[in-house]
Amino acid sequence: MITLDRPLDMHVHVRQDEMLRRVVPHTAQQFVGAVCMPNTLPPVDNLERYEAYVEEVKAAAAPLSFDPYVPLFFRDDFTREELSAWAPKLFGIKLYPAGVTTNSDSGVGEIEKIEPILQIMQDLDLPLLVHGETHGYSPDREREFVAVYDRFATTFPKLRITMEHITTREAAEFLGKHENVFATITLHHMLWTMDDMLGGPFNPFLFCKPILKSPDDRAALQDLVKQGHDKLMFGSDSAPHTEVAKRTEGAAGCYSAPVLLPCLAQFFEDQGILDQLQAYVSDNARRIYRVDPPQRSVNLVEKEWTVPPRYGSIVPVNAGATLRWWVEGANEAELD
Numbered sequence: 001m002i003t004l005d006r007p008l009d010m011h012v013h014v015r016q017d018e019m020l021r022r023v024v025p026h027t028a029q030q031f032v033g034a035v036c037m038p039n040t041l042p043p044v045d046n047l048e049r050y051e052a053y054v055e056e057v058k059a060a061a062a063p064l065s066f067d068p069y070v071p072l073f074f075r076d077d078f079t080r081e082e083l084s085a086w087a088p089k090l091f092g093i094k095l096y097p098a099g100v101t102t103n104s105d106s107g108v109g110e111i112e113k114i115e116p117i118l119q120i121m122q123d124l125d126l127p128l129l130v131h132g133e134t135h136g137y138s139p140d141r142e143r144e145f146v147a148v149y150d151r152f153a154t155t156f157p158k159l160r161i162t163m164e165h166i167t168t169r170e171a172a173e174f175l176g177k178h179e180n181v182f183a184t185i186t187l188h189h190m191l192w193t194m195d196d197m198l199g200g201p202f203n204p205f206l207f208c209k210p211i212l213k214s215p216d217d218r219a220a221l222q223d224l225v226k227q228g229h230d231k232l233m234f235g236s237d238s239a240p241h242t243e244v245a246k247r248t249e250g251a252a253g254c255y256s257a258p259v260l261l262p263c264l265a266q267f268f269e270d271q272g273i274l275d276q277l278q279a280y281v282s283d284n285a286r287r288i289y290r291v292d293p294p295q296r297s298v299n300l301v302e303k304e305w306t307v308p309p310r311y312g313s314i315v316p317v318n319a320g321a322t323l324r325w326w327v328e329g330a331n332e333a334e335l336d
């Protein structure tokens with residue numbers, strides 16, 4: 001058995017309403033808290049929506065104790081008065097360049113102009129979480145954005161900046177450059193490459209932003225994880241879309257929530273680094289963000305199970321695969 005103390009998923013999409021109620025239990029069974037992203041419709045960009053969203057997620061996780069950490073959706077017209085008033089309650093702010101991914105149309109249009117807001121955030125000690133992609137050629141978008149991270153980290157050395165879901169060797173190498181820069185890595189970018197998505201028949205369930213990358217990029221991410229880098233956190237970027245939206249609308253996002261800890265345990269065990277899993281899925285995040293999640297541990301037991309073809313209308317990654325770790329207390333009825 002593997003016991004994880006207060007595991008956290010530092011990047012997840014749970015949507016709203018019925019979809020939220022469908023997916024939150026998968027996260028809450030495996031994690032005692034998660035960074036729930038604010039790219040809902042409309043986005044969570046003010047305190048009122050923030051409080052309603054936190055309550056909605058907590059209610060969907062009940063009776064499990066669960067802390068949603070919600071970064072506000074970055075608006076380029078935030079004022080110092082607003083942010084100062086809200087800061088004591090806020091977890092941070094999530095920056096989406098406009099149009100780079102699902103539900104980001106109202107993101108920031110001109111990234112060059114947000115420095116006054118970054119100054120306010122630094123003054124208030126509000127962390128900045130970033131979807132770091134330009135509008136360039138898809139496979140190059142993250143590499144091109146590293147220059148923006150460099151500028152932000154240099155100009156605001158006290159601002160905590162998290163490079164969300166890094167996917168490239170360049171971003172992995174950049175992690176060591178500034179004290180105030182941190183990163184999350186997803187399960188899918190750690191395990192798979194672009195060829196898993198389109199090297200054979202197209203697999204829309206592995207289509208996400210940033211797009212899966214090359215074997216060399218994946219090796220760089222795996223090396224960071226294996227080296228137990230203390231600025232690295234697990235963030236799944238699990239992002240549910242209906243099967244219809246995935247197949248007919250080209251929706252970007254991988255639904256990994258139901259398989260996260262079993263797949264991570266399997267990878268860490270195969271690499272001979274199971275003793276590092278606790279830091280990766282909890283300790284690093286607790287230290288970096290100074291959060292104090294509910295006191296609850298999660299057990300993984302050795303038991304083979306097959307990932308179902310779908311959960312309601314959502315197709316998970318690894319559907320049909322047999323995994324060898326099972327989350328104690330997870331809902332067995334869903335496997336039928």
Ligand code: DOR
Nearest residue numbers: 101102208209239252253
């Ligand atoms: O693939 C993605 N899906 N990447 C994101 O950044 C957002 C997410 C979503 O919300 O579906």
Ligand code: ZN
Nearest residue numbers: 011013037237
């Ligand atoms: Zn995301």
